[in-house]
Amino acid sequence: MLSKKRIAAILILFFSFNFFGQQDSTTVKEKLVVQGGVYKPLAPAKAAFYSAIFPGMGQIYNRKYWKAPIVWAALATPTYFFLANNREYNRFRTAYKLRKTGFQDEFTDDLGVVSVSLETLEKAQEQLRENRDLSLMWGTILYVLQIVEASVNAHLLQFNTDDNLSFQPTFIPDPIMFDAPKIGFTLKYTF
Known part of the structure; x- marks a missing residue:
């Protein structure tokens, strides 16, 4: 059974971590620096808004210009199939x-010869x-996804990606036991 002094020491250590757990919000904002600018908390909202107004505009706002044609092609494809299926649906519906x-x-035919039966017209409709409804569904899904992608990309652009945050394995020889190589793992981080 643990003594009262040990229990008290463990509780003091456990609760003392909470005293150092929070930082002043003003110092955190000073540390968050984007490449070429400062931290912009409204950038993800702007990117999402621009993408909602005009698809691909949020990607352009994030300076990911190569993504805009992909968004336009992704939204043009279901739009094309929606229009083509709707045109054919109206044609068969009218017939x-x-x-x-x-x-x-x-x-x-002019002679009264029927090339397509009534059942075929119903099934085609x-x-x-x-197909038209599926094209509309996929167009809506892609529209929402491009808004989400622009917002997430704007969030991720504001993260610090210095070389200090990267993982670099290094091999450190042991000067005492040079003949027997050892493998180890060290995680080093600084704030």
Whole structure:
């Protein structure tokens, strides 16, 4: 059983760490320096806002110019498929409505020969509507993802990435036991 002095010492050590746990907020802001400028707490919000207004603009605001064409291509693809599927859906929908009312549609010949059945028109409408809705869903997902990417990138740009923070393995020979090599791991960090 531990003595009262040991328990008291452990409790004092445990609670003394909390006294040194917090730092003054003014000194933290002075230490946070971005390459070529100071810490900007509203930069992620601006990047997200710009991306929401015009896709790719947040990436341009973050100075990641190469990402803007990728965003535009990613959003242009579902937009193209949405428009193409919607155009075809309306075409088959119009043909279906005309056939149901007894008029000639684009799939009926002048002699009255039907090249596409009524069932095929219904199935084509269902498939094209599903494809159109999927294109809209993917376009919305990509739109939201590019906003999130711009915001996260703006957050990450403000982190300190000095060489002092990097991991560099070094081999230190032991002068006493030179013949028997040893392998070790040392983690060194400074504030």
